[in-house]
Amino acid sequence: MPKLKGSEIRTIDKIFEMSDGYLLDFSDRTMAEYFEDEFSIDITQEKYQINGGSKAKRLRSFIELEDGYLVGQVLRKLWQYKCDYKPEDPQEKAKLFEILAKIETGVSASVLATLSTKAEVLNMDTVSRDLDRALESAFRDPESAVTSACSTLESVCRSIIIELGFELPKKKDIKGLFDSVKRPLGLSPGEINVNPEIADDVRKVLSGLATIVEGIGALRTHGGDAHGRERGYTRLDARIAKLAIHSASTAALFLIETWQLKYPSKELVKH
Incomplete structure (x- = not known):
């Protein structure tokens, strides 16, 4: 995955409210459940706690360690999760999806990633949702x-x-x-x-x-x-x-x- 700039990491921190170790409105338990239910990922694994055990630090480690395509899918889902309980901020969305375009550059499922990006930019939420469902169900x-x-x-x-x-x-x-x-x-x-x-x-x-x-x-x-x-x-x-x-x-x-x-x-x- 392309290395993110410090300013891009800070943007992600701000969008997902990661100050003081938090991540949106998740508790440790609900964050673990969310990652397990949505992605079949154990976010409590030791490799994600190499920089600390807070929710924010675990997400940062996940972003550093995992494939760009998977990171992109997780950040998209977290964005959708946030928009379910807070009004969507167009400026935040534009900044996030600019970073996602960089994260997903050169990943294997390039056609799928491009479609997902375009669907969000065009506000075609049904396209992104159906595509995510298909990807998650493939195996x-x-x-x-x-x-x-x-x-x-x-x-x-x-x-x-x-x-x-x-x-x-x-x-x-x-x-x-x-x-x-x-x-x-x-x-x-x-x-x-x-x-x-x-x-x-x-x-x-x-x-x-x-x-x-x-x-x-x-x-x-x-x-x-x-x-x-x-x-x-x-x-x-x-x-x-x-x-x-x-x-x-x-x-x-x-x-x-x-x-x-x-x-x-x-x-x-x-x-």
Whole structure:
């Protein structure tokens, strides 16, 4: 993880109210429970107490020791936790997410991290929430991960449709939603604005993306957790769940970036 400047560490301290060893409104017990429940992390481990046992010092040690992607996810969750009981401060948010962009630079799940960052900046809370759920479920509950991956993409499509003032399609599954955003975003076969020499190639890529999106929806129907599980069912391969997460995230990121290009002055908010 990139080394943080002293000023950046102080910013984190201030945002998460870490003066005098505190961390937001957590007690030692509730902090330990929160890290265990949300991240399956034992924050009471000795390695996190190398600089002291206070809540603030344990979080600082965690930030120093762990992978940038994991640190980014924890700080995002703590920010959401704070905003649940205190009004969101736009200046604090801007400063925090600037630091998060640095923390997450070069981490392995780059597509997922980029999507999560853009979702927060665009105020698309549903995207971040669904993505977090998918990431957390990938190994311990692959069926849930597939459902969450599909929900991630649905959130983006639904928000685009509503922000443009269109009615949601009668069939509100992922295929119907994705088909509804292609034309207004200029992604339909006859509306692609690219160099004619590569137009056919781009159409093939977009056609493949549409097929992938449809496949994610079908996988959710047959292998996700949204439709219940019969006794004796065969668990979904975690590799396939991860593929669905990465595919849905890539598609959602592409839609967000296309929105930014086509409507640069219009903020995309969640619906």
